[in-house]
Amino acid sequence: MTDIEPLVRATHHRGITTLTLDSPANRNALSVRLVRELAEALTRSGEDDDVRAVLLTHTGNTFCAGADLRHPPHPDELVALLKQIIDLRKPVVARVTGHVRAGGLGLLGACDIAAAGPEATFAFTEVRIGVAPAVISLTLLPRTDPRALTRYYLTGEQFGPAEAARAGLLTAAGADVDDVLEPVLDGLRRASPKALAETKRLLTAKVLESFALDAGGLSGLSARLFASDEAREGMTSFRERRDPQWVV
Incomplete structure (x- = not known):
């Protein structure tokens, strides 16, 4: 029997574990298996x-295309993944050299530090397929x-790394993402592990409050919208490469 190739690959170098999303066939979309x-x-x-810190990156020209529309995880599973990144006592750094869409932006938002190169583009495409950016x-x-979030949530427009950095989706953007991240990773390697954990706890306290207050309601909203006639x-229309019926 042929071994199944992993969708997430791990390597380790000098205290940094790199987790690479490696599902280019569906543009690293959040399938049940990839989330797991x-x-x-x-x-x-x-x-x-x-492991001092985690570097989250990708193969291909897409960091993450959002939920896999053929094999989507339950919203509760996506909530759990995002909370796990926030809760992890080690910093998680995103390295982006491609496109980020919909749920992929929630993944980016969960990371403590995020940097992107000039090839990166971003869009909250949920409203264009009849759902909302609920869980993310x-x-x-x-x-x-x-x-900025109001504009891009409501319109689904595409924007670039400079605007993403201005809006707070990215920590930094540059002509070479590895040059941007070099001092970041060096700083994490020089930091005390316990100090990193406690500092991250301080920084994520407000984000975790939103999980405690809103996770159940937003998960339910996501599930209802994905089951709606407009989402179908x-x-x-997305799979058939045509405009949905509501476009005027």
């Missing part, structure tokens, strides 16, 4: 004393500029 493998890899990283708001609303039309 990423959660398992994060658990292992959290339990390994040799748990990580995004506490950390991003509300006026939106996802069908």
Whole structure:
């Protein structure tokens, strides 16, 4: 029997564990299997004393295309993954050299530090397929500029890394993402593990409050919208590469 290739690959170098999303066939979309493998890899990283921080990156030209529309995880599973990243006592750094869409932006928002190169593009495409950015708001609303988020949530427009940094979706953007991240990773390697854990706890307290207050309601909203007639039309039109019926 042929071994199944992993969708999340892990490597380790000088205290940094790199987790690479490696599902290019569906643009690293959040399938049930990818969510499960990423959660398992994060658990292992959290339990390994040799891991100072986690670097989350990707293969192909897309960091994450959002929920896999063919094999989507239950909203509760996505909530659990985002909370796991926030809860992890080790910093999680995102390295983005491609496109980020919909639920992928929630993943980005859960990371403590995020950097992108010039090839990166961003869009909250949920409204264009008949749903809303519900669950991902748990990580995004506490950390991003509300006026920018209002525009991009409501319109689904695409924007670039400079605007993403201005809005608070990214920590930094640059011509070479590895040059941007070099001093970041060096700083994490020089930091005390216990000090990192306690400092992260301070920084994520407000975000975790949003999970405690809103996770159940937003998960339920997401489930209802994905089961709606408009979502079925939106996802069908997406697969058929046509405008949904409501476009005027």
